[in-house]
Amino acid sequence: MEDRLVSRKxxxxxxxxxGVAVPIALVGVPALAxxxxxxxxxxxxxxxxxxxxxxxxxxTEGPYFKPNSxxxxxxxxxxxxxxxxxxxxxxFGLSCLPLANxxxxxxxxxxxxxxxxxxxRFRGHQFTNAQGAFTLTTLFPxxxxxxxxxxxxxVQAPGRPVLTTxxxxxxxxxxxxxxxxxxxxxxxxxxxxxxxQASFDFVLNVPQNPPTSTTPPTTTTAPGGxxxxxxxxxxxxxxxxxGRGYVCLQGHVAQVGWEPPNTPALWRxx
Ligand SMILES: [Fe+2]
Numbered sequence: 150m151e152d153r154l155v156s157r158k159x160x161x162x163x164x165x166x167x168g169v170a171v172p173i174a175l176v177g178v179p180a181l182a183x184x185x186x187x188x189x190x191x192x193x194x195x196x197x198x199x200x201x202x203x204x205x206x207x208x209t210e211g212p213y214f215k216p217n218s219x220x221x222x223x224x225x226x227x228x229x230x231x232x233x234x235x236x237x238x239x240x241f242g243l244s245c246l247p248l249a250n251x252x253x254x255x256x257x258x259x260x261x262x263x264x265x266x267x268x269x270r271f272r273g274h275q276f277t278n279a280q281g282a283f284t285l286t287t288l289f290p291x292x293x294x295x296x297x298x299x300x301x302x303x304v305q306a307p308g309r310p311v312l313t314t315x316x317x318x319x320x321x322x323x324x325x326x327x328x329x330x331x332x333x334x335x336x337x338x339x340x341x342x343x344x345x346q347a348s349f350d351f352v353l354n355v356p357q358n359p360p361t362s363t364t365p366p367t368t369t370t371a372p373g374g375x376x377x378x379x380x381x382x383x384x385x386x387x388x389x390x391x392g393r394g395y396v397c398l399q400g401h402v403a404q405v406g407w408e409p410p411n412t413p414a415l416w417r418x419x
Contacts, residue, residue: 181238181337182350186245192352195304196333197314213264214301215272216413218254220399223286224273231260231288233344236316236336239281240304242355247281250404251353254303254414255285262291274399274414289345297323297330306355308406316349378403387419394419 185192225233240251254274258264265271271290277283290298299315317324317335324330336347374389379402382388386397388409395409396419409416 181348182241182245182352183239186239186241186247189245192241192243192245193333194354195312195314195351196331197312213266214256214303215266215269217398217417218256218272218274218414219269220275220414221273222275222284224255224257224271225286225288226270229259229270229288231291234287234289234347235344236283236285236287236300236347236349238283238349238351240277240283240306240351240353241281242306242353242357244357245352246357247277248306248353248355249277249279249281250307251277251281251283251351252303252305252407252412252414253277253283253285255287255300256302257287257290257300258293260288260291262293292323295327297321297327304351304353305411306353306406307404309353309355311411312351312353316347318347376403376409378405388416 182192240248240253242248252274253276254272256264256272259271271287273285275283275285285300287300290300292298298318298321301313301315304312304314315329315331315334317330317332318338319335324332334349336349338345338347340346374391376388376390376395381400381402382397383400384397388395388397390409393409395416397415398417399415401407401415407415409418
């Protein structure tokens, strides 16, 4: 890592001294992981990034993450003002194969820098499609004291731990002073007719043995209960797991890794 930083700095310095054009990958806009997928090189893992507001006990109001977000790709509330922003991208595993059915839970401040801690404005979860792609429709998030501009997200592949991280915007003055800012989490952003289009690819620590590894196992080591892998659950369905009861919040087919205690977007303790 250190070697890489040194060589990057050295290259930058040499390029600037020579007055030649600096490759875009060296000026703070990371290459998208899909580039690695195309040329077969091993991608860098998406780092975690946590601002200390998280995790939050569900019953506590105030800090910012809330479980049980609605299932939706558009998290803009009716009537909300601001600059339209779309975020699209892919989720890859360690072999740069796309990961389907990855749970992505987004939340952010509104255009004025305020979080909705009593409801679910600017909050929503979705799953990557068969191509490992996601699309978030939102507004350009506002600034609030102490932080640079960002979008929060929790990303979880079936059967894997949750990655809690944040996405950042290039050319933000506060990127230089925010102590938890991480340039590896910069999106590529372009303006498009008054709106903004951002892209980011996640790389999760998910082993892949091509071409079969994206198929989850069909058995589970669940510690007892009525919850079962492969079962289609509808909203309101009730199960037990690990001695507790849960009610289904979002229709889905159960998979390993989506056990009720691990997926607050899908199950609420009842
Ligand atoms: Fe935040």
